[in-house]
Each structure stands twice: as C-alpha cells, then as structure tokens.
Amino acid sequence: MGAGVIKKEGGGRRSRRTRSQPMAEINVTPFVDVMLVLLIIFMVAAPLLTVGVPIELPKTAANPLPGEQEEPLTISVTAEGTVLIQTTETPMADLIPKLRAIAAERDSDRVYLRADGAIPYEVVVQVMGALNAGGFSDIGLVTDIGGPGLDGSVADGENG
Numbered sequence: 734m735g736a737g738v739i740k741k742e743g744g745g746r747r748s749r750r751t752r753s754q755p756m757a758e759i760n761v762t763p764f765v766d767v768m769l770v771l772l773i774i775f776m777v778a779a780p781l782l783t784v785g786v787p788i789e790l791p792k793t794a795a796n797p798l799p800g801e802q803e804e805p806l807t808i809s810v811t812a813e814g815t816v817l818i819q820t821t822e823t824p825m826a827d828l829i830p831k832l833r834a835i836a837a838e839r840d841s842d843r844v845y846l847r848a849d850g851a852i853p854y855e856v857v858v859q860v861m862g863a864l865n866a867g868g869f870s871d872i873g874l875v876t877d878i879g880g881p882g883l884d885g886s887v888a889d890g891e892n893g
Contacts, residue, residue, distance in 0.1 A: 791850035793876040794883075805845050806835065806869075810860055812849040825863070832867025843871040 809817040816823050823831055836842065844864055848857045864872055
C-alpha cells in the first residue's frame with residue numbers, strides 16, 4: 734500500500750541480477766480519505782451535541798444579557814410544569830436543597846430561567862422564589878426575540 738520496491742535492471746546481458754531499492758514516496762491518499770470521513774462525521778454530530786429541553790419561550794423586545802466565563806446555570810419549566818435543572822428533572826420539593834448545593838459550588842449567583850409561555854405566571858414566581866431561597870439572586874428570564882414592544886411595534890421592525 735504505502736511502501737513499495739522499485740526494481741532496477743542491471744545493464745546489458747551479462748548481469749541478470751535485479752536490484753531492489755525502497756520507494757521514497759509516501760501515499761497520502763488513504764490518510765486523506767480517513768480525514769475526510771472523520772470531518773463529515775464531526776460535521777454531522779456537532780449539531781446533535783447541544784442538549785436542550787423543548788420549550789416555547791415567550792417573545793419580547795428586550796436586549797440580550799452579556800455573556801459570562803462560567804457555564805450558565807439554566808432552570809427550565811416545561812408546559813407541563815416540570816422543573817429541570819440544566820437537563821435533570823427535579824421535583825419542586827427538592828428544588829431548594831439542590832439549588833443550595835449548586836450555589837455552594839459556583840462562583841456566580843446568576844441563573845437563567847426558561848419558562849414555557851403556556852404555564853401560569855404563578856408557577857414562574859414559585860420557581861423564582863425557590864431560586865432566591867436557594868442562593869441565586871441574579872435571575873435572568875430567557876425569552877425569544879421578535880415580540881411586541883410597549884409602543885405596539887414588533888422588535889424586528891414590523892408593526893403588529
């Protein structure tokens with residue numbers, strides 16, 4: 734495959750012996766083939782690595798919050814009322830103790846709350862109270878852009 738032998742004939746009739754020398758070229762075609770296959774695998778797999786909870790976020794005209802160095806803690810509330818810390822389902826009764834344990838390990842007290850727009854506001858306020866009791870005072874509400882503004886305009890420039 735990669736290395737071969739070059740046979741050189743001796744000069745004339747008298748020398749019937751053949752000399753063999755190693756080939757000094759490297760065949761990179763198999764290496765390139767493997768790299769292209771790996772590239773395609775990673776391109777297909779990369780979008781699948783983002784783990785999320787399907788939530789229909791309410792829309793707003795507010796600007797996004799600035800980013801952080803530490804991975805943000807995200808609390809999600811689904812349309813069924815299920816509470817998730819990152820992607821782990823957590824009963825409401827266990828929420829405050831788990832949040833206290835997480836707050837003790839983190840440098841930042843910022844947390845992002847993602848709540849489905851279909852759930853009652855009461856559930857959102859209860860989760861916010863649990864976050865505050867768990868040691869998180871900097872709560873950011875996550876929404877989608879493109880919602881109506883206070884003047885009746887839509888955030889992307891259209892009138893609603």
